Amino acid sequence: MTRTAALLLALLASLAALPAFAGPYGLSVAILILYFAYAGQAWNVMMGFAGQLSLGHALYVGVAGYVAGGLFFHYEVPPIVGLPAAVIACTLFGLVIGFLAFRFRISGVYFALLTIAFAEFTRIGFDHLAWTGGPGGMFLKVAQRNTWDLANFRGPPAMYYYAILAMCSLAFVACFFLLRSKAGFYWQAIRENEDAAQALGINVFRWKMAAVAASSAMTSFAGVFFAFYYNNLFPEQIFNISRSIEIILAPVIGGVGTLFGPILGAVVLTGLSEGITESLAALGWEIPGVKQVFYGLVLLGVVMFLPNGIWPFLSRKFKL
Amino acid sequence: MPAELVANVVVAGVLTGLVYGLMALGLSVIFGVVRVVNFAHGEMMTVAMYAATVLFAALKLDPFLAILPAAAAFFVFGYVLQAAVVNPFITRPEHSQFMLLVAIAIILVNGLLMIFGPDAKNVQVDYQLDSIEIGKLLVDKPRAYAAGAAVLTALALFAFFRFSLIGKAIRACADNHLGALVVGLNVKHLYALTFGLGSLCVAVAGCAMVVLVDVTPPLGPYYTLLAFVIVIVGGLGSMAGALLGGVLIGVSEALAGLFIEPSAKSMFSFGLLILVLLFRPQGLLGKRA
Numbered sequence: 001m002t003r004t005a006a007l008l009l010a011l012l013a014s015l016a017a018l019p020a021f022a023g024p025y026g027l028s029v030a031i032l033i034l035y036f037a038y039a040g041q042a043w044n045v046m047m048g049f050a051g052q053l054s055l056g057h058a059l060y061v062g063v064a065g066y067v068a069g070g071l072f073f074h075y076e077v078p079p080i081v082g083l084p085a086a087v088i089a090c091t092l093f094g095l096v097i098g099f100l101a102f103r104f105r106i107s108g109v110y111f112a113l114l115t116i117a118f119a120e121f122t123r124i125g126f127d128h129l130a131w132t133g134g135p136g137g138m139f140l141k142v143a144q145r146n147t148w149d150l151a152n153f154r155g156p157p158a159m160y161y162y163a164i165l166a167m168c169s170l171a172f173v174a175c176f177f178l179l180r181s182k183a184g185f186y187w188q189a190i191r192e193n194e195d196a197a198q199a200l201g202i203n204v205f206r207w208k209m210a211a212v213a214a215s216s217a218m219t220s221f222a223g224v225f226f227a228f229y230y231n232n233l234f235p236e237q238i239f240n241i242s243r244s245i246e247i248i249l250a251p252v253i254g255g256v257g258t259l260f261g262p263i264l265g266a267v268v269l270t271g272l273s274e275g276i277t278e279s280l281a282a283l284g285w286e287i288p289g290v291k292q293v294f295y296g297l298v299l300l301g302v303v304m305f306l307p308n309g310i311w312p313f314l315s316r317k318f319k320l
Numbered sequence: 321m322p323a324e325l326v327a328n329v330v331v332a333g334v335l336t337g338l339v340y341g342l343m344a345l346g347l348s349v350i351f352g353v354v355r356v357v358n359f360a361h362g363e364m365m366t367v368a369m370y371a372a373t374v375l376f377a378a379l380k381l382d383p384f385l386a387i388l389p390a391a392a393a394f395f396v397f398g399y400v401l402q403a404a405v406v407n408p409f410i411t412r413p414e415h416s417q418f419m420l421l422v423a424i425a426i427i428l429v430n431g432l433l434m435i436f437g438p439d440a441k442n443v444q445v446d447y448q449l450d451s452i453e454i455g456k457l458l459v460d461k462p463r464a465y466a467a468g469a470a471v472l473t474a475l476a477l478f479a480f481f482r483f484s485l486i487g488k489a490i491r492a493c494a495d496n497h498l499g500a501l502v503v504g505l506n507v508k509h510l511y512a513l514t515f516g517l518g519s520l521c522v523a524v525a526g527c528a529m530v531v532l533v534d535v536t537p538p539l540g541p542y543y544t545l546l547a548f549v550i551v552i553v554g555g556l557g558s559m560a561g562a563l564l565g566g567v568l569i570g571v572s573e574a575l576a577g578l579f580i581e582p583s584a585k586s587m588f589s590f591g592l593l594i595l596v597l598l599f600r601p602q603g604l605l606g607k608r609a
Contacts, residue, residue, distance in 0.1 A: 047415060053414055053415050053418075055418070100598055101598075104597075104598045104599070104601070106597060106598070106601055108414060109351075109357055109414055109556075110552075110556075110597060110601055112414065112418070113357075113548055113552060113593075113597065114594065114597045114598075116545070116548070117549075117590045117593045117594050117597065118594065120545065120586070120590045121587060121590040121591060121594060124583075124584060124586055124587035124590065125587060127583065127584075128581070128583070128584055128587075135583075241541065241545065242541070245422055248415070248419075249419075252415060252416070252419050256415060287434055288433050288434070288437070288438065289430035289431065289432075289433030289434035289537075290430075290434055291430075292426055292427075292429075292430035292433075293426075293427055293430045293431055293434060295426065296423050296424070296425075296426035296427035296430065297423075297427060299419070299422075299423040299426065300405075300420070300423040300424065300427065303416065303419045303420045303423055304405070304408075304420070307412055307416055
C-alpha cells in the first residue's frame with residue numbers, strides 16, 4: 001500500500017512538471033491521455049463499481065458540451081456558470097435513463113442497447129435542432145491568450161493540461177473514497193449479485209440510480225472540457241457510438257473496476273495510437289485505415305489474452 | 321399525395337425490409353443460441369457487399385449468383401471465428417464480449433477502407449432499372465429479386481431448425497446448455513455451426529443489398545445499429561420476429577423519406593427501439609424469459 005502511494009506521488013510530481021519540458025505535441029498527447037483517463041474513470045463508476053454496462057457515454061459528453069458551449073455561444077455565459085448547468089443537465093439525462101431502465105427492469109445486454117439507443121436518438125435530435133447549429137456544427141469563439149482565464153476557460157495549452165490533470169487526480173481520489181464508502185460496498189454487492197444484494201435489504205433501485213447519477217455528473221465535466229478545448233461541436237461526431245467505445249476502451253484494457261485501470265489503459269491506448277501513426281508516417285504507409293487495423297489487432301490481442309485488463313496482471317506480477 | 325405513390329413506397333419498403341430482416345435474422349440466431357451479441361454484424365454485411373462488387377467486376381458474376389460462393393465462404397468464416405476466437409468468451413462478462421467483437425469490427429471496416437478506399441462502390445446489372453407492373457403498382461425488379469432471395473434463405477433456415485436433426489440439436493443447446501452437454505451434444509461444434517449460419521444470412525443479405533444501394537465502409541456500423549434495432553423490436557432470439565422487425569423498419573424508413581426529412585428517419589427507428597425496450601423488452605414476437 002505504501003509502495004503504491006509512493007509511486008502515485010512520484011507519478012503526480014512528474015506529471016505536474018511535464019509542461020516544463022514537453023513540446024506542444026507532447027503536451028497535446030498528454031492532454032488526450034488524461035482526457036481518456038478521466039472519462040474512463042467516470043464510466044468505471046457505473047460499470048466497474050456498480051456493474052451497469054453503458055455503451056452510450058458519448059451522450060453525457062455531448063449534452064454537457066452542448067449545454068456549456070451553447071450557453072457561451074448564444075448568450076456569452078462563461079463556462080464557470082455553464083459547467084454547473086451542464087452537470088445538472090447531464091445528471092437529469094442519466095437519472096431519466098436510469099429511472100426508465102431500472103423501473104422496467106432492463107438489465108445486461110438490453111440495458112447496454114438502451115444506452116446506445118438513447119445516445120443515437122439524441123444525436124439525430126441534435127442534428128435537427130436549430131439551437132445546436134445542426135450538422136453544420138457549433139464553433140466557439142477562440143482567442144489566443146497567454147494568461148490563464150479560468151472563468152472563461154481560455155488560456156495557453158498548459159492551462160488545459162493542468163485542468164485535466166486536476167480533474168483526473170480529483171476523480172481518482174473521489175473514486176478511491178467512493179469504493180470504500182457505504183455506496184461503494186452497496187454497488188459492489190449489486191455488481192456481484194443483484195438478487196443477493198436485494199435480499200440483504202439494499203435498495204437496489206436507489207443505489208443503481210446513484211451510480212448512474214454519479215457517473216453522468218462526472219462525465220459532464222469531460223464534456224465541458226472537450227467543448228472548450230476543441231472549440232467545435234458536431235452532433236455526428238460527439239454523440240457517435242465510436243466516441244462511446246473510445247471512452248470504454250481505456251478502462252476495459254486497463255482493468256474494469258480498478259482505480260488504476262482507466263489511467264493505465266489511456267496511457268497504453270493513446271501511446272499505441274500515436275506510436276502507430278508515427279511509425280506508419282516514418283515507413284511512408286499512410287493509407288487510410290492501416291492505423292485502425294493495427295489498433296484493432298492489438299485490442300483483439302489484449303482482450304483475448306488479458307481478459308481482466310493490464311492492471312490486475314501487473315499488480316499481481318509486481319505485488320502493488 | 322397520390323395513393324399509388326404511397327403504395328409504391330410501402331411495397332419498396334417491405335421488400336428492402338425483408339433483406340434487412342434476413343441480415344437481422346443472422347444476429348438473432350447467433351444471440352439466441354450462443355448468447356453473444358455480434359457487434360461486428362454490419363461490418364460483416366459490408367464485407368459481403370464488397371465481395372459481391374469484386375466478383376461482379378472481375379468475373380461479371382451476377383450478385384444473385386455470387387450468393388453461393390459468398391454464403392459458403394461466410395459460413396466457414398463464421399464457423400472458424402466462433403470456434404477459434406469467440407468460444408472462450410461465452411462465459412466471460414458482456415463488456416469483454418463486446419470489446420472482442422468491436423475489435424473485430426474495427427479490423428473489418430478499416431481493412432475495407434484500406435483495400436477499397438473511401439469511395440462508394442456498386443454493381444450495375446442490366447436489369448437495374450427494370451420494373452414489374454402489378455396493376456397500378458410498379459415494383460423494381462432488383463428489389464423484388466433481393467426480397468425473394470431473403471425470403472427463400474429465411475425459409476430454408478426455418479426448415480433447417482424445425483426439421484433437421486442438427487437444427488434440433490442447436491435448439492436444444494439454446495434451450496438448455498447444461499442439458500445439451502449432459503446428453504452428449506458437441507456444444508462447441510454446434511455453436512460454431514450457428515455462428516456460421518448467422519454469417520451465411522449476412523452473406524446472402526449483403527449480396528442482395530448491393531444491387532439496391534452503393535457500399536462504403538461507414539455503412540458497416542450503420543448496419544450493425546440497424547440490425548440491433550430490428551432484432552430488439554422483433555424480439556432478440558425470435559426468427560419470425562427478425563423478419564417482422566425488418567419489414568417494420570424498412571417501411572418506416574421508406575415512409576419517413578417520403579413524409580419527413582430523410583435524415584431524421586433513423587430517429588424514428590431509435591425511438592421505436594426505446595419504446596419496445598421499455599414496454600415489451602422481449603420484443604414484438606419474443607417470449608418472456
